[in-house]
Every structure is written in C-alpha cells, then in structure tokens.
Amino acid sequence: MSTLRIQPSTTSAISSTIKNLHLGFSFRLPCKNYGVSKRPRNLSVMAVATDPLEVCVKASSTSPNRLGDCPFCQRVLLTIEEKHLPYDMKLVDLGNKPEWFLKISPEGKVPVIKLDEKWLPDSDVITQSLEEKYPDPPLGTPPEKASVGSKIFSTFIGFLKSKDPSDGSQQALLNELNSFNDYIKENGPFINGGKVSAADLSLGPKLYHLEIALGHYKNWSVADSLPHVKSYMKTIFSMDSFIKTRALPDDVIVGWRPKVFG
Known part of the structure; x- marks a missing residue:
C-alpha cells in the first residue's frame, strides 16, 4: 500500500489570521483539533483539522502510487481540497483488498474516511459530514438546485x-x-x-x-x-x-x- 501525505501549514494560516485582526489581546487555542476564529463584533468557534484526515480511495490499476478512477473517491477528495483540509490518502488495490482495509470497510468499498474516530462509507454521507464538521468555506448546495444534472x-x-x-x-x-x-x-x-x-x-x-x-x-x-x-x-x-x-x-x-x- 502507498500513502501520500498532504498537509498544508494550518498553524501558520491561523497565526496569520489572528495577527491581522489586531484585537489587542492574546488567547490559547482550546485543543489541537480546534482553532478559534475571532472577528470584530462577533465571536465564533470553528473546527479546524490539524491532524490529517485518513481517507481510503481506489488505487490506480495502470500506474503505481497513483489515485484510481473512482469518481466518488474524487468527489470526496475534491471536498477535502476545497475546504483546505490536510489529509492522508490511503490507496487501496480493489483487486486485492488488504485485510486492514476489510476490517474498516467490510463491504470492501471506497471511499471511506475516518471522522471522530469512526470510519464512514459512502460519498454522500462523507461529504455531508465534512460540511457539518468543517463549514468554512461553505460548499452546500440549496435543496432546489442539488439535483441539477443528476441524471x-x-x-x-x-x-x-x-x-x-x-x-x-x-x-x-x-x-x-x-x-x-x-x-x-x-x-x-x-x-x-x-x-x-x-x-x-x-x-x-x-x-x-x-x-x-x-x-x-x-x-x-x-x-x-x-x-x-x-x-x-x-x-x-x-x-x-x-x-x-x-x-x-x-x-x-x-x-x-x-x-x-x-
């Protein structure tokens, strides 16, 4: 199995944001998995991924160490990328599924992602869960538009x-x-x-x-x-x-x- 690590500098991005707000006071982040976004006239807490999300996706069948052709896996990866979250991509050979993968995905299907210590299957469930846990930037589609092009x-x-x-x-x-x-x-x-x-x-x-x-x-x-x-x-x-x-x-x-x- 090959693993590709992609981890943007989340810490520096948070530091830069805090520095530019000129609030005149300092604070400590509550824990390593959360950042505090402070804006003038409004205080809000926003989940920020600091540890890479673990996501299992289909491996290429033609080239080693490359992502495979599953459009549902790409959908999940696109969501993670557009939300600027760090992730650890685990490439799975679906023609020879390893035992460790079958333990977390008994049906042998991808994508699956680990969120809050649980492995979630199905791109619909995964993308909705990512939207709820990491709402910024928002990617939700209004219900009346969500089915456009679906057929x-x-x-x-x-x-x-x-x-x-x-x-x-x-x-x-x-x-x-x-x-x-x-x-x-x-x-x-x-x-x-x-x-x-x-x-x-x-x-x-x-x-x-x-x-x-x-x-x-x-x-x-x-x-x-x-x-x-x-x-x-x-x-x-x-x-x-x-x-x-x-x-x-x-x-x-x-x-x-x-x-x-x-």
Whole structure:
C-alpha cells in the first residue's frame, strides 16, 4: 500500500489570521483539533483539522502510487481540497483488498474516511459530514438546485453500454445535457451560481469520465451546440483541486471496459 501525505501549514494560516485582526489581546487555542476564529463584533468557534484526515480511495490499476478512477473517491477528495483540509490518502488495490482495509470497510468499498474516530462509507454521507464538521468555506448546495444534472451520469452509462444505436440511449443523454446546458446558461457558471458547491464536486468527476470513456469507446464528444456544458466542463476540469485529484485517462478507460464488453 502507498500513502501520500498532504498537509498544508494550518498553524501558520491561523497565526496569520489572528495577527491581522489586531484585537489587542492574546488567547490559547482550546485543543489541537480546534482553532478559534475571532472577528470584530462577533465571536465564533470553528473546527479546524490539524491532524490529517485518513481517507481510503481506489488505487490506480495502470500506474503505481497513483489515485484510481473512482469518481466518488474524487468527489470526496475534491471536498477535502476545497475546504483546505490536510489529509492522508490511503490507496487501496480493489483487486486485492488488504485485510486492514476489510476490517474498516467490510463491504470492501471506497471511499471511506475516518471522522471522530469512526470510519464512514459512502460519498454522500462523507461529504455531508465534512460540511457539518468543517463549514468554512461553505460548499452546500440549496435543496432546489442539488439535483441539477443528476441524471447525466446514469444516461451516460446507458449510452456507453448500449449495443443498439436505435435504442434511444444516446438521445436520453443528449436530453439531459441539453437541459443542463440551458440551466447553466441562465444560472451559471456553476450550479449554485458564481461559486463552486457540493453539486459541482459531485458532477465534475462524472463528466470527466463521460468525456474520456465516450471518446474512447464511442468516438463521441459533447457537441458544439452545447457551449455552456463545454464551458462548465472546462472550468471544472481546470480547477487546481480537480487537476490534483483526477484519475489518469488510462485508468478511466480500463475502469469502464467491463461495462462496455460485459
């Protein structure tokens, strides 16, 4: 197993923030896992991760010591990156799951993350828990916008697996992409307007897989008639956090091969 440690200088960031507030008094942090954010006219306590979060993710099947092709793992890593939290990424070979991993994830699924001394599975649960524990910066998506683009992934898979050009699977995907294109045109550049949110961090990795897998197996790409979808994808894919956590194209291709050929 390979481990990649990524730990920003949380302590220096807190010190800099305190120094710039010019409050005129000093205080001690209550414990190593929490920082106190002091602002003029308002006092608030905010959880700050100082010890790296432990997160288990899929390992690459084509290159050693690299992140694999799971879009749900990338979603979790994107959330951690966007919240500027330090983390310890544990790469798991899903073709040969180690015993230590099966003890914390009996179903053998990734991602799993350790929060408050408990291992949590499922990207939905993990990202919501991270939002609650580390609310700054906020990444929540309003409920009325949370499902925007949510059917793109399932229709992509349907089209990718299809062997019949006349079964309507391509049109089903185009319908979803057209709907998303119209939404972003009116509400973009992100799903929640001007700032990236949890919905983007979920959809972005899936669109990345769509672009690579359909390009390879179907010689298909998003049409120029969907400029807002293409612009959205370009914006998401160029984010530093996305570049840092994306899978290798070869892994995406290998990962979808069983769906294509059965």
